[in-house]
Amino acid sequence: MLPSQGVDAALAGVLGLLVGSFLNVVVYRTPVMMYRQWLGEAVGNLMKVDGVPSLWSLVFGPKTNTPPALETAAGEAAKSIDALPPFSLARPASRCGHCGHQIRWYENVPVLSYLFLRGRCSACKASISPRYPLVELVTGALFALCAWRYGLSPTAALWAAFAALLVCQFLIDLDTQYLPDSLNYALLWLGLIGAAAGLTRVPLASAVWGAVFGYLGLWLVFHAYRLATGKEGMGYGDFKLLAALGAWLGADYLIAIVLVSSLVGAILGTVLLVVGKLAHKDVPISFGPFLAGAGLVCLVAGPDTVRQWIPFAFPLGALTS
Numbered sequence: 001m002l003p004s005q006g007v008d009a010a011l012a013g014v015l016g017l018l019v020g021s022f023l024n025v026v027v028y029r030t031p032v033m034m035y036r037q038w039l040g041e042a043v044g045n046l047m048k049v050d051g052v053p054s055l056w057s058l059v060f061g062p063k064t065n066t067p068p069a070l071e072t073a074a075g076e077a078a079k080s081i082d083a084l085p086p087f088s089l090a091r092p093a094s095r096c097g098h099c100g101h102q103i104r105w106y107e108n109v110p111v112l113s114y115l116f117l118r119g120r121c122s123a124c125k126a127s128i129s130p131r132y133p134l135v136e137l138v139t140g141a142l143f144a145l146c147a148w149r150y151g152l153s154p155t156a157a158l159w160a161a162f163a164a165l166l167v168c169q170f171l172i173d174l175d176t177q178y179l180p181d182s183l184n185y186a187l188l189w190l191g192l193i194g195a196a197a198g199l200t201r202v203p204l205a206s207a208v209w210g211a212v213f214g215y216l217g218l219w220l221v222f223h224a225y226r227l228a229t230g231k232e233g234m235g236y237g238d239f240k241l242l243a244a245l246g247a248w249l250g251a252d253y254l255i256a257i258v259l260v261s262s263l264v265g266a267i268l269g270t271v272l273l274v275v276g277k278l279a280h281k282d283v284p285i286s287f288g289p290f291l292a293g294a295g296l297v298c299l300v301a302g303p304d305t306v307r308q309w310i311p312f313a314f315p316l317g318a319l320t321s
C-alpha cells in the first residue's frame with residue numbers, strides 16, 4: 001500500500017459524507033418536484049391557452065371541449081401551483097419536517113450533527129431518522145473505496161458518481177416506487193461516456209450492447225409476464241436502470257446483475273420484514289432497489305470478483321475476457 005492511498009481514501013471519504021448529505025436532499029425532493037411538474041402539466045392540458053385547444057378535443061374529438069366546470073377547476077389548480085413557493089434541490093433551505101425549524105449550518109454537518117443533536121431536532125426535539133446519517137456514512141465509504149482502488153483520478157470520480165446515483169435510485173424507488181428518468185439517464189450516459197473514454201475498461205461495443213440487451217431483456221420479461229398473468233410486475237424505470245448497469249459493466253454482466261439483484265431482493269425483503277416496514281402495508285417492493293443494490297454490490301466486490309463468484313453467469317465469458 002502506498003502511503004498516499006490512505007490519504008486519498010480519507011479525502012474522498014470526507015467528500016462522500018458531504019455528497020451523501022446532498023443525496024438525502026435529492027432523494028427527498030426529486031419525487032416532490034416530479035409530482036409538482038406532473039400536476040402542473042395535467043391541469044395545463046385541461047385549459048385552453050392563447051386560443052390553442054386543450055388536449056380534451058384531441059382525445060375526445062375536434063367538436064368537444066373540456067367541460068367548463070373541469071376547466072374552471074383546472075384554472076384554480078394552476079393558480080394554486082403557480083402560487084407555491086419555489087421548490088428545487090437548492091431552495092428552500094432545509095427545515096425540520098416536524099416543526100419547520102430552519103436547519104443551521106452546524107446542524108447540517110454530516111453524521112457529527114446527528115450525533116451531537118442525539119438524533120433530535122434542536123427546536124422541537126422530534127426524532128430525526130437515522131437514515132440520514134446512514135446514507136452519509138454509506139456514501140462516504142463508497143467514495144473512499146473508489147479512491148482507494150483508483151486513486152484521486154477521473155476513474156475514481158466516475159465510479160463515485162455511479163455509486164451516488166445508485167444510492168439515490170435505491171432509496172427513491174423504495175420510498176415512491178419510481179425511478180426518476182433524470183437519474184436513470186444520467187447513469188446511462190455516464191456509463192457510455194466512461195466506456196468511450198476508456199475509464200471503465202469496458203469496450204464501448206460491450207457497453208452499448210449491455211444497454212440494449214439490459215433494456216430489451218426486462219422489456220421482454222415484463223410483456224411475457226403481463227400476457228401470462230395480466231399483471232405488471234415491473235416498470236419502465238427498471239428497464240432503463242438495467243440498461244444503465246449494462247452500459248457500466250458490459251453486456252456479459254447482465255445475467256450476473258440479475259442474479260445478484262435477486263439475492264439483494266431476498267436479503268432486503270428479509271431485513272424490511274424484520275424491521276416491520278412491510279408488515280402493515282400490502283405494497284410490494286419494486287425491482288429497482290434490487291437492481292441498484294446489485295450495481296452497488298458489483299462496485300464494492302469489483303466486477304472481476306463477481307465473475308469469480310458466479311462463473312456460470314458468464315456463458316460467453318471466454319469470448320470477451
Ligand SMILES: [Zn+2]
Binds near residue numbers: 097100101121122126
Ligand atoms: Zn423540529
